Amino acid sequence: MKIAVLGVGGIGSTFAAQLADAGHDVTVIARNRRLEQVSRDGGIRTADGVVATTVAGELPTDVDFDLILVTVLAHQVTPLLPRITASRGRTVMFMFNTFDSLSTLQDAVGDRFAFGFPAIAAQIDADGVLRASIQSRGVLTTVTDAQWAEVFTAAGIPAVTTSDMESWLRSHAAFAAPFMITVAEAHRAQRGISWSRARELAAAKDEAFALVRELGNEIIPAMHAVVGKVPATLTAGLLWVASRVPAARATGAAGYAEPRALIDAMMTVANRSLPALARVRPQS
Structure with a gap:
């Protein structure tokens, strides 16, 4: 599948690396120093080496992505919404901590909307190396879309669904x-x-x-x-x-x-x- 990951801090980088390693066509969208790191490496650098991905400085609006995974912090998403809305992603899954109603995001992308929460502890060190721990017991990565729960699980990120x-x-x-x-x-x-x-x-x-x-x-x-x-x-x-x-x-x-x-x-x-x-x- 063709997947874009918008925001490649610890969480986004973990999803990008796992999904690319599982054979998906992954594009990572980063900014500033993180863009320099992933451009230099040609993908996500982990302790085991580099997982190759396509790298971009902004979300392409002319690509038919199966999934656009948005893993920025909640307060960073508003300025990104116009480009996300204009994109051709079949599913747009937002994935971050929030207490706000989800209706604003859902209204922005319509029936393409999905949401998730990662059961992942991850950091990017000073050299741009991803250090991640994926939860496999207890509270797992939780999403609203069963199809993507299956895709994430198959990529080594155990996931379940919730209707609320x-x-x-x-x-x-x-x-x-x-x-x-x-x-x-x-x-x-x-x-x-x-x-x-x-x-x-x-x-x-x-x-x-x-x-x-x-x-x-x-x-x-x-x-x-x-x-x-x-x-x-x-x-x-x-x-x-x-x-x-x-x-x-x-x-x-x-x-x-x-x-x-x-x-x-x-x-x-x-x-x-x-x-x-x-x-x-x-x-x-």
């Missing part, structure tokens, strides 16, 4: 935002967070899950439902410990942009004060 992606994403964001703040703060300070800060972040998690329920969304999948019911003291303990685990702390290198955007989206959707989330929202 909005509930899935909001459930995930409710815990992900406090967790990402935890590891980002620990990474920046190079030490674990304080107990008082862990309690603040646990309260933010509880407030976020309460908002998800208030909006009428189901807490899914089962693992998210369990996390949502964990008492605040236990949540605080888990965050306190996570901030002291080197592997968890390393993921905080991604910084504050994503959790800040998630909290901002929660506040916009709630249209009311969310004091616990406001207290932990990163300012920079």
